[in-house]
Amino acid sequence: MGIDASHKADRSPSMFEVAKLAGVSHQTVSRVINDSPHVSASTRARVQQVIDDLGYRPSNSARTLASKRSHTIGLIAGGQHFFGPVSTLASIEELARRHGLFVTVSLIHEALCTQGEFEELCRTFEDQNVDAFVMLAPTDVMFSAACKARLSEPRVLVTSTHGQLGMGQAGRMMSDEDRQRTAIVGLDQWGAMERVAELVAKFGHRSVWYLAGPVQWRDAVTRLAAWRKVSALHSIDTRIIQARSWEAGEAYSLMNRELERLGQSGQNRPTAVITANDAQAVGVYRTLREHGLRVPQDVSVVGFDDMAGMDNMMPPLTTVRPDFDRLGAAAMQEVLRLLGVTGQTSFQESAHGAGLISCEIMQRRSLGPVSRN
Structure with a gap:
């Protein structure tokens, strides 16, 4: 069955127009739209032909009539x-x-x-x-x-x-x-931190600073809890630096404070810094550079999230890529x-x-x- 082209040029067709041209009720059209088995093959083909000819697109409300769902x-x-x-x-x-x-x-x-x-x-x-x-x-x-x-x-x-x-x-x-x-x-952030700890230990790091994320965030708590446990299993001595945000600026300030404190005390610096996200790693990079420290020759850095651009950092950032x-x-x-x-x-x-x-x-x-x- 063909539909005159002038009919198509009007406003968008409705389900009731489809029903009228196909010679069925609007409930039958709705059943066809929602693939109901309670429609004969010949009726389904007739209705579908009208739908195709009119270019009809069912609305959510039309689909809901038969499925009882809003989709x-x-x-x-x-x-x-x-x-x-x-x-x-x-x-x-x-x-x-x-x-x-x-x-x-x-x-x-x-x-x-x-x-x-x-x-x-x-x-x-x-x-x-x-x-x-x-x-x-x-x-x-x-x-x-x-x-x-x-x-x-x-x-x-x-x-x-x-x-x-x-x-x-x-x-x-x-x-x-x-x-x-x-x-x-x-x-599986816990599993990710297990693999990070294995990799860090493989490179010989046993003195690490961990820059933790804000405590109200479950991601931050999970990553920190996992790191505490798995780093201990690898005999990694960790100092936790607690941040209140995920921001690079705060990470930069915290690292500055810790490195200055370290210089005053004469203690050895860590060989690696692990951050709870990549933005913090950016702040850490800046601090290390301003203190004349090279990544990774002097201090290695690992992030989390693999945000856009992390592979173009100098040097490219080792990080966790969540799927x-x-x-x-x-x-x-x-x-x-x-x-x-x-x-x-x-x-x-x-x-x-x-x-x-x-x-x-x-x-x-x-x-x-x-x-x-």
Whole structure:
């Protein structure tokens, strides 16, 4: 059946026009759109021909008529000013589109949000009839709020495995029903720090400064806890320098203070500095250079995140590369599993109450052997 070209040139066609031209009800058109088995092959072919001829594109509301779903995911994200959360958010949105899902996003301050503010966002999303939630919860404040929220929809929490709020305590904040509708995914940052410690020890480093990230961030707590444990296993003597932010400027100031203190005391400097993220490593580079120290001949440096440009530092930075694309894919796969669309997870490992995505160590020239001079 052909459709006159002049008809196509008008406004976008509606589902009711498709139904009229195909000689069926709009409910039948909706069933065809949603691949319902309750439509005969001949009717399906007739409706599909009209859809193709009109260039009709179904809206979310049309698809919802048959599926009882909005095909919309509510995403609440903290940490939008930082590399990791932004990269994960982009990956989630891209994968959702590939599955025909729309992501509606609300950004919230990761450290200052209240339980009431968080639950108000959830109610706003529920008013939009979202099918599920994805919550990027980089801090204990957000993780706690996400666990306490009472929701009838599935939720996927993207967070790190360790923090001041433990996984067991977080689980007790939820009802039995909530736990059954909840999945937690994250990066295997503990495993990454194990491999960093192995590599540092292999190069002979036994005196290391570790520049820790802000304590309210679960990533920072996980990386520090892992480093404390695994460095001790390799007999690495570590001095912890606690930062209040992820910023390069603060790292620069902290390193200046520590190197000046070291000069006054006459103690030996460390042979390596490990930072909780790459921005801190940039600040460390600047400090070392201003103090006349070379990387890696005098002090090796290792970062975390593999931010853009780290391979072009002088020298290129050895760092951990988290797979944010796979993390976003894992979050969406868990959404589909909880909705009953698929029965599989997208990660091979799980530990500490979360499905884990591995990280890669990018070994570059900022990490070298201990100088024997």
